[in-house]
Amino acid sequence: MLRHIKHALFPFALVLVALTGPFVLEPFDLVNLSAFSAMAIAALGLAFAWGTLGILNLGHSVFFGIGAYAYAIAVSNFGDSTLAVLIGTMLPVVFSLVLGSCLFFSRLGDVYLGVITLCVTLIFYSFMTSTADPWFHIGRVPLGGFNGVTAIPSLNMPANPQASLSTEATFSICLLALAGAHVLLSLVRSSDAGRIMTAIRESELRSELLGYDIRFYKLVGFALSAAIAGFGGTLYTAMMGFVSPSVFDLPQASQFVLWVIAGGLGTFVGPVVASFAFQLLSSQLGANQVFNTELIFGATIVLFVLLAPQGLQPMIARIANLKLTYRFGIFRPKEKAA
């Protein structure tokens, strides 16, 4: 019981922020935090695929980007954001099933999988930057090449395209969605299927010898992570009002990886916190123009790998555990902290 309460604490805190935020925060902060949440949702997708299933997907941004573009094109054409969010979530799933079939059925090793997925997102980047010609259009939306798609309508009330949602309402939706994604992935991870996925991460050979079709589980998990990333992409685009090929580029792809490593591979709370922290840092640094943000991120990733290879969440858990031991003399086996 206590464990359940502990697990519900984080999503509960998010819900609390979602409901109280509009009354205490400035509109500028609301917009920023909404965008951060959308990114954090996408990061959760990678935290699941990599942390739970062991799929080292360096090109997670491809799902995020497809979701973002799908939303932009759909909402500009149809005018209704609800359907656009749905399309932006499902299209990455379709793409992940095609890509995943190629990757998992050919039994690629970790490193090759990482390289190929990274290449896939860079191919999308390269393609989207070369669509400046008006010939590249879907419906009445030109893809816009390097400038991307602009003037994208934001979220509206379901089935009522005229009623655009306020900044406050969008903020609440983004944070509630983040809490929802967190709960959904936590439930999947603790289900029997999720435990089999964890087992596959631990040993593919043993799982196969026990009779589990590892390609099937990987494909399903990959598709789920794509759906979450695409969903994050739709919210992000709805917030920003534009999308450009940079959603597919190398800095974007590496950011998701950085957040998951820094937050703690195999955890969900850590990557969310890390994504907020790094985006905050990025916007501050970007405003100052003193340092090159990518340089800072590169240094951070090196530091994390060297000093806290397990990431923030496991590290904090261990420190908290040590303090408890010191204070109350409670002996808890080390493994529990991790």
Add this chain to the structure above:
Amino acid sequence: MSGFPILATRGLVKRFGGVAAVDGVDLVVDVGEIRCLIGPNGAGKSTLFKCLTHQHQPTSGHVLFEGRDLQGLPTHRIARRGIAIKNQIPSIYANLDVRENIRLAALRRNLTKRELDSVVDLVLAEIGFDNLQAKRPAATLSHAHRQWCELGMLLASNPRLALLDEPTAGMTRDEMLKTVDIIKRLNARATVIVVEHDLEFIARLAQKVTVLHRGKVLVEDSMERIEANETVRDIYLGRKKDTAHAEG
């Protein structure tokens, strides 16, 4: 059960480049048997096991399990047919606790939640793990306990045929005796084929022993007769002249 032997291989061959690690093996094992497979290093014992579970694809020949050809089946489908294997190199979920290891093995059997729990409890008792040990990550176990954990996974998966590749390697005598006990429990439910070098272990378990040499079946007999067999003694000691004689 039908009149078929549980396992029959016909002219099974596995080549690695020019080397035939398994070179035309015809092996028949009957239901309920506990068969020991012995042979010097490089005789093809482990490769044979891997061919049976399609961890290696056989170059040619057939494997019939309960009379049905396994050709073309992927490894997980063979496991679903009822063949469980413990490879020579231990393969367990190192970062998961023992109970979770056992549970994952039983999970595939479509049991109710209550049945699943009781199967896991039963298996933990059979391999002699108390509650505290069952909660430890498998990586923190001693060598022998890891082997027992893997045997426990085989017990929990309820196979009809269990292949054990050197289950007592590196064990003390007491640990070996405990392993014999676990394997007897396994044999009460399943046919067992076991690769071993420990003669006492074989004497305690096997009714029938198959000697493999250079990828072929050399002799198949009771343990006493095998021990008395000059050819078998020669190949273990590496006397070449007599080996050639045996093959000729």
